[in-house]
Amino acid sequence: MYIYDDYDQQIVDQRVDQFRDQTRRFLAGELTGEEFRPLRLQNGLYIQRHAPMLRVAVPYGHLRSDQVRALAEIARKYDRGYGHFTTRQNIQYNWPKLEDVPDILADLAKVQMHAVQTSGNCVRNTTTDQFAGVAHDEIIDPRPWCELIRQWSTFHPEFAHLPRKFKIAVCGSVEDRAATWVHDIGVHVVRNAAGEVGFKVIVGGGLGRTPMVGAVIREFLPSLHLLSYLDAVLRVYNRYGRRDNKYKARIKILVKAMTPEAFAAKVEAEWSHLKDGPMTLTQAEIDRVAAFFTTPAYQTLPAEDKGFARLRSENKAFARWVERNVFKHKQPGYAAVTLSLKATGVAPGDATDAQLDGVAELADRYSFGEIRVSHEQNLILADVQQADLPAVWEAAKQLGFATPNIGLITDIVCCPGGDFCDLANAKSIPIAEGIQQVFADQDYLFDLGEIDLNISGCMNSCGHHHVGHIGILGVDKSGSEWYQVSLGGRQGHDASLGKVIGPSFAQDDVPGVVRQIIEVFVEHRQGDERFLDVFDRVGMEPFKSRIYQKERAHG
Amino acid sequence: MGKHPHIIKLDRSNGQREIVANHWLRVAEGCDDTIPAHTLLPLKEWLERRDELLGRADVGIWFAPDDEPEALGQDAARLSIIAVDFPAFTDGRGFSIGRLLRERYGFAGELRAVGDVFKDTLLYLRRCGFDAFEIRADKDVEEAAKGLDDFSEFYQGAADQPLPLFRRRGG
Structure with a gap:
């Protein structure tokens, strides 16, 4: 784990003071709501349906036990005794009081934590493989690079007001467990033929309203150039990304409009000015950061106990x-x-x-x-x-954390949805529960094998429904909540986006629709085939004809 | 547009700042005659009259967010003042403009942020090379100036401190 030095601690402590002052000025009427909004968002604070929501950063998903205890204490002291882990490996609290937030941040800073850039149109928390450093298929540990990116992106003066939010994921293993193909920037840590460490850089992936799989703009970036190259990508995006329409403001729209080739050329031209400048990493810094992610004191043990x-x-x-x-x-x-x-x-x-x-x-x-x-x-x-x-x-x-369902259909990825989130068109948590109840029989569930089922309450796609083998999206139709179902999405190196099966369904029908999808899968399944294998083999039609044989669907 | 009564002026060499009277008038368009002293012209108009204006230290330029520093290029080094307009503080293009003028095109004169400028944007502006701040008329200038000190250490290199923290750490 990375441990703060005096510099890191001072930066986080000064952030607490800055936000305390901003909150005070907002409450005193010196900052308008409109002015305070981008400022509080850059600190992970939303004003939600019931109360503010505070999203706390968990850089690349790593926590120490003392930090987890601090998170528990915050849940007790300032919230209703729980927190919610998100698809960006962060944790959010749904019930803090606005005036308590500076104190929460001060408590977090005591354990080297913060809420910096967990929302807003800036570079967000960098994510990576949850098995980084221990995965059997790891090529290079991605965590030192994540930490270097975290420091580079923290309070970056030029990129605090981008056209839209910006998400970076890093992967260092054979299997991509960090969804790098659906991020604004995906970084694969690789070795070239000469054995040197570097990065394959993917840009312009993303979910949301216009889901896209990213494009490779550089096959091999030598490791020392990581930060100056990121500066070049972000500068091109900051200057030329659309700002007239928030739904067309993500980098993926710019990359698509320019074509990945033209975008890559623009980045290279910008980078030619920055390359070998002061932002070029030093081996001493790489070594300093990497030293925090060493192998723990493993015992020598037999391969099987x-x-x-x-x-x-x-x-x-x-x-x-x-x-x-x-x-x-x-x-x-x-x-x-x-x-x-x-x-x-x-x-x-x-x-x-x-x-x-x-x-x-x-x-x-x-x-x-x-x-x-x-x-x-x-x-x-x-x-x-x-x-x-x-x-x-x-x-x-x-x-209550031993449910044996990782990778199974009940291991549902799900946003907070309409129960909590102001952006949501529809609820998502009751949908998840309804589906989980359909698969209560453990033997049946187990036999179905790996199925990713992802639910988002709106187009912002926090629940990653596009890359679920089964994706469910809440939509609003003249004021009532409906659900669109897609099939065939996937993350990993063969990331692709699910296709919508047909007209959407009412909330009560969703668990039954999922049951029918699984029935069709089981009927067509050969041996131990996975859901995705069957879907790729038989296509959408058998699913579609089963589900829409009765007049269940709405319009 | 127009002329604000006061600006915050920062001495980039020592971090000293003072609130001073503003002498410059920013105009949406110039006139056909001689441009009066202490005028800030739109970039496009200055470029059209470049040969006439390049030698005049009492005429400056202002950039809109979609103006390109590349269009001005090395001429920047010969100007005494450039303003960059932030129509909304959430429009971050001006930060890139500032850095490019300072770090690529050698602009050494006064770099002034105008428009939606207040306490919470000053530090990032300073880091991107700005050294003059026209604070929005409805905000307290004295209070705003304190925003320049929100942080005392930074990870990245930028216009104010080209060396990133990792090149200074432990040194």
Whole structure:
């Protein structure tokens, strides 16, 4: 984990003072609501349906146990005893008081946390693979690069008022677990033929109203040039991105309008002025940051622990949890455990103060005191000894975080939706719960295999519905809530966007529609085929004809 | 447009600032005759009369957000004052304009932010090379000037401090 030095701490502390002053001036009428809005958004503060919502940054999804305890304390002290983990690996609180926010930020700063740039038209929290540093398929640890990007983007004076929000994701493994193809910038850490570290740079991906898969604008950027090249991309976007229409303001629209080739040429021309300038990284700085992400003090262990193997063969429930929630580790005898925040009846991604304290305790006992947040809204203990897995399983069950459903249809990615969010057209949490209830039978659920089901309450696509194998989008039709269903989307290196199946459905019909989709899948399935394999083989038609055989759909 | 009574003037060499009377009149368009002293002309108009105006230190330019510093190029180094208009403080194009004028085109004169300028934008403006700030008429100028000190350390290199923190850290 990165540890602040005096510089980092001072910057965060001064941010608390600055925001305290801004809040004071707003409450005193010295700043209008219109002026305060962009300022508070750059600090993750929304004015929502019921109360303000504060989004706290979890840089690239990494947390220490003391930070998780601080998050629990904030939930108790300033909120209603819970927080919500988001698809940007952040955590948000739904019920703080505006006048308390400066104090919350001060509490966060004590544990090296903040809410900097978690919203607004600026560079947002950089995200990465939740298994960074421990993944068996990792080529290069992406976290030092994420931290370098975090520092570069924090209070960048030139790019605080971009045409629209800007999201960067970094991936360093064979499999892309960071959705890099659907980000404003996706960075793949790679090695060239000469063995040098560098980056493949993808721009112009994104979800939202106009979903697009990004385009590669540079196959290999030598590592020292990362920040000056990012400056060049952002400068081109800042100057030429559309500002006349917020729905056409993301970089993807600019890249598409210019063509990726012309955009790349413009970036190269800008970069030719910046290349080899002061923003060129130094090896000393790369080494300094990388030193925070070293291998923990692993013990030398056999590849398979006997006690673990025995329980796995004897206990079906444990075996099932291991199969779904335990990820293969690069270190023999260790495993990465995903704690599922997707129990039926709980809003996906929610955790109570007691659960957070419990997770911190587990991290201290079993995983070097560290916790990660995944963009699928679960929590990860990344370095657990196999021998400890039975104990972690029991403890996770006590916490309600042992649902063995990672990657299954009930591991739903879901935004807060109309229950909380002002932007939403429709609710999303009750939809998630309705679907989870359809798949209450664990054997049936397990047999269905991997299915990503993602729900967004509006076109802003915080629930990433476009890249769900099954995507559900809340739409507003003359004041009532309807849901559009798409199939075939996916993240990863073959990222593509789902296709809408047909006219939208009423809320009560959605679980039944999902049930029918799964029935069609099962009927066409050969052997252990995944949902996506079947969909790619049989296409949309069988699903469509089953669902629309009766007059269920609206207009 | 027009003439604000006061501006905040920053000495870039030592960080000193003072509130001074404003002498410059920003106009939407010039006139056919000789341009009066202390006029800020739109970039386009200045470029049309470049040969006539290049030698005049008492005529300056103002940039709209979509004006391109490239159009002025190295002439920037010979000007005494350039203003950049921020029609809304959330329009960030002017920040790039400022840096390009300072860092690429060698502009060393007064770089003035005009328009929707108040306390919460001053520090970023300063970092992008601005050293004069025409504070919106309905805002307290003294209070606004304090915004220049919101932060004392920065990660990135910019016009005010070309070296990023990583080149100064531990030094």
